[in-house]
Amino acid sequence: MKLLKTLTSLLMASTIASCAIADSVTPMPNEWITLGTMAGPIPNATHSQPANAMVVNGKTYLIDVGDGTAGQLAKAGLNIKNVDAVFISHLHFDHTGGLPAVLSLRWQTSTKNMLTVYGPPGTKQTVEGIFAYMTYGALGNYGVPGQKTELASNNVQVVEISDGDVVNLDGFKLSAIRNSHYSWPKDSEEWHKFQSLSFKFELADYTVVFTGDTGPSEAVAQLSENVDLLISEMMDVDYTVNLVKRMNPNMPTPAFEHMRQHLSKHHLVPADVGQLAAKAKVKKLVVTHMSPGLDLPADFQKYTSEVAKYYQGDITIANDLDRFILKR
């Protein structure tokens, strides 16, 4: 039944009516919004899983889409129907778990504009899985005899990107490079098949690098050189290893060292973040992807101090729904 779908479409428009009115007076600024700032995969009571929104020239883009991204978008005052593209840094589920809801809720509200999902190799298969999840539900639709239904894949396309790829979009250029979140031997089958990417967004007069999940990486440092804003992951490896130690007093020391080495290789500790920002001479640093349990003001102060030992610029440890204007 066309009417029900029209109805949800119309209601959707009314939900963001206030934003639309604001739009007609002053154009929306270009912004980065941290929708979810806690590292996954453990769901957290105070912070959402990794997700970000970027607004450029009034268009909305998602950068990683953890569980609950659709709801976080609404909290940020952004309309899910206006999302033009999604950029996925890597295929860990804490970074993609919210994508099925984003795609299926857009379908359910008869969203007409094309959404493009950009991501590393495997993104096509991943999104096709989401279409498979949607297929039966889409056939049943609103349960009205004679109602026409669209394919689950309607108005969605996927573009896989790899290390070194550049994509031109409306008002900005996207560059993707491989980071060190995975440690496959160079040129192995897995090295080609599974990539974790960092992104650079070059707007007309502003540049942003989003590290995604990464360990220390010369490529990420080069990508970040002189950017206006670096959005960097961070993990407190000491805290995490010590927590496990306290809970498992009988686990042998070499096992902990092994764990510590792996976490250090695939993530950035505060000193790594500070050194990256300093080396790349970034103008401003926003830290996200905090470890669960480390969300008190005192924790944020501690990490800011640790990063500031190396980087003397503007440092923010982000909370969910923090907004950063992309303007010098």
Add this chain to the structure above:
Amino acid sequence: MKLLKTLTSLLMASTIASCAIADSVTPMPNEWITLGTMAGPIPNATHSQPANAMVVNGKTYLIDVGDGTAGQLAKAGLNIKNVDAVFISHLHFDHTGGLPAVLSLRWQTSTKNMLTVYGPPGTKQTVEGIFAYMTYGALGNYGVPGQKTELASNNVQVVEISDGDVVNLDGFKLSAIRNSHYSWPKDSEEWHKFQSLSFKFELADYTVVFTGDTGPSEAVAQLSENVDLLISEMMDVDYTVNLVKRMNPNMPTPAFEHMRQHLSKHHLVPADVGQLAAKAKVKKLVVTHMSPGLDLPADFQKYTSEVAKYYQGDITIANDLDRFILKR
């Protein structure tokens, strides 16, 4: 690499350590928790999409799993690893959009216990789609050479249920009946293929009916007879139609009447909810599935009064994370 997965498993345990300590002193009460109380499919800034948790004998069950259910579980102090079963009322995406995150985050944290998804015909195909979404990501795993990886479908099974089915679980009996959220002609192909279900949960000394999405339905009224707690959907059809009218002053009157008739058939207005609760003589009524935009205390008061015209028992219009002890 086993260590990384062990680590997330251990961290997960620590996150709910306080609950575990509480458990050892007093057992957790049997509870119903409204995780998401706003009707979809439009994401809302203040209320999450349809989802509920039920705790019986210390085990956690999900009833519908809209976007963000994993995060809402954490806010309710419940561990995603402890979810034993999911009951899906129908396959509209606002009721299932959070399931891919629940399943994939459990996978990512090496959850060992079996999770069973119960749902109407089509649930198998839907969940197999989720496994397809997870397959590539699961192969890449944590990006550590030589690391063993589990299948996406590991520790998950699906049981499809239909009108009239009864399932015995640990400490309660589940009965499912077809409701009137869909209006397929009786015995048509679609009537068999697409079912929207209401559920009755019979605990040792307490009974709950969850209507799911439904229109007025004699079968739901019979299922609800004398239950201790009725969790009922509600939709303000007048408000919704008038909102569309205000926004589309030139739409012809018959079109609105058509829309109103369809919404009234597939959902319950406040008077329907009151009449259902009164007819079934339920001991307590909890109303959920409010329309977006209707979330002020004055709205809640208005709906309570409208329902109370027909039903003189205990009425609660639920908010996200409201808790109801399942005890007389």
